[in-house]
Amino acid sequence: MAKAMQYSEQEGGAIRQRNEKAILAAAERVFARHGYRGASLQEIAEQAELPKSNVLYYMGSKRKLYVRLLERMMGRWNAMLDDISAEDDPAEVLSAFIRSKMQMSRRHPEGSRLFASEILGGAPFLQEYLRGELREWVQSRAAVFREWADRGLMDPVDPVWLIFLIWSSTQHYADFEAQVLGITGRESLGDDDLEEITRFLTRVVLKGCGVRHPEPAVE
Amino acid sequence: MAKAMQYSEQEGGAIRQRNEKAILAAAERVFARHGYRGASLQEIAEQAELPKSNVLYYMGSKRKLYVRLLERMMGRWNAMLDDISAEDDPAEVLSAFIRSKMQMSRRHPEGSRLFASEILGGAPFLQEYLRGELREWVQSRAAVFREWADRGLMDPVDPVWLIFLIWSSTQHYADFEAQVLGITGRESLGDDDLEEITRFLTRVVLKGCGVRHPEPAVE
DNA sequence: TCAATTCTTGACCATGTGGTCAGTTTTGGC
DNA sequence: GCCAAAACTGACCACATGGTCAAGAATTGA
Secondary structure, eight states: OOSSOOOSOOOOOHHHHHHHHHHHHHHHHHHHHHHHHHOOHHHHHHHHTSOHHHHHHHHSSHHHHHHHHHHHHHHHHHTSSOOOOTTSOHHHHHHHHHHHHHHHHHHOHHHHHHHHHHHHTTOTTTHHHIIIIIHHHHHHHHHHHHHHHHTTSSOOOOHHHHHHHHHHHHHHHHHTHHHHHHHHTOSSOOHHHHHHHHHHHHHHHHHHTTOSOOOOOOO | OOSSOOOSOOOOOHHHHHHHHHHHHHHHHHHHHHHHHHOOHHHHHHHHTSOHHHHHHHHSSHHHHHHHHHHHHHHHHHTSSOOOOTTSOHHHHHHHHHHHHHHHHHHOHHHHHHHHHHHHTTOTTTHHHIIIIIHHHHHHHHHHHHHHHHTTSSOOOOHHHHHHHHHHHHHHHHHTHHHHHHHHTOSSOOHHHHHHHHHHHHHHHHHHTTOSOOOOOOO
16 A cells, blocks of 8 residues: 555546546545545535535545545655655754655644544554554664663653654644634634744744754745 | 542442443543544444443443443643742652653553544544633743743743643654554563653753753653 | 447436334343 | 333435546547
């Protein structure tokens, strides 16, 4: 499932392309909001402005549609922070990490929530991915963090907990958007809010881990 | 809904008490896993080892059962960190905050996930609570944090983002348990793991916010 | 032009849903 | 032992679910 993920289109007629796009967008919303079981093809079809039969014609089944959405999201995920090495500057890498995770929450909130909903439900479709590919990803980053700590470039904190800290605190702004908006009294979070939060998180994490150059990497 | 929350039992016959307890426990699991729509009374009844009719006899309706679970969870929530003042030691208060949130994730993982699922779905039942009671709670804590910052006891970080940071990073270990277990390769998280994570988070947050006495408040 | 492919869709099906109800059994206080 | 209140539960209902299918409409390439 996580192997053939390099594609990004696949052509197909212009009609197919248009309709699939509409279906995927609608499905992402509905699955994110109600979970796999709670989502209904009827609602997805309505939001895509197509008859239900048409959704099944393009996607085959509810399960296939769901899996396809998960794969698309994992693809976006994998495209992030592909290459870091122990030679890089810890402050820059961690800043970039926080920033790109934050942008993921901003650009793909429905996808983030879809992922969260899948994990909440015990990750029935993603267990393989978690125990395989993603685990590798984490381990290799953790090794780099550890080397930084050995060289005295940051405190010797457990790298895995650090990665979870960054994941959770950034993903929060997609997954718990309703809570954030309710409590802050905002209607929505603007780019400036996100920028402010990014700086706050970068500052606390870098300083909290004793990283050398805590400049927030503004650009 | 968030008003009359002081009760904690309500008697009723011993039979009622026993059955309601079983139903609530089963329902919390099922709602947490599948969300409000995705959960079925049939499955809840099976897990409670009762006929479906009996569940409805005690709970009235799916909606009432769900709301009751949310209220119970909000009750636990409200019992946390009721009183802090600007006179208290920031390090102690923040440590206790992180610790008790972490214990909430440990003691009531299903409840945490239920709450998360409700928020993910746009908080249809909790909007009032978020915009009212919980917002007040946050504002009053934020005021204390700000005073600490004014007195130079900690860096002048935005208190609301700080509260969200603590919420998200602790709640993560309940909500994303499946992800944490998959990536770390563990079967479950033990008390010692949780203690280690608590210390890590306390350390990073206190140091990251420039709080005075960063001792992890071991006890 | 015309046939082949792709697309569209309403009717239909078995199954599961939340919920009602009436009739029965069990319980607990006197 | 009595009896009202509480507890129990299978049969049942209207409706929604994911999915199938066949027949027609639109599009395509030669």
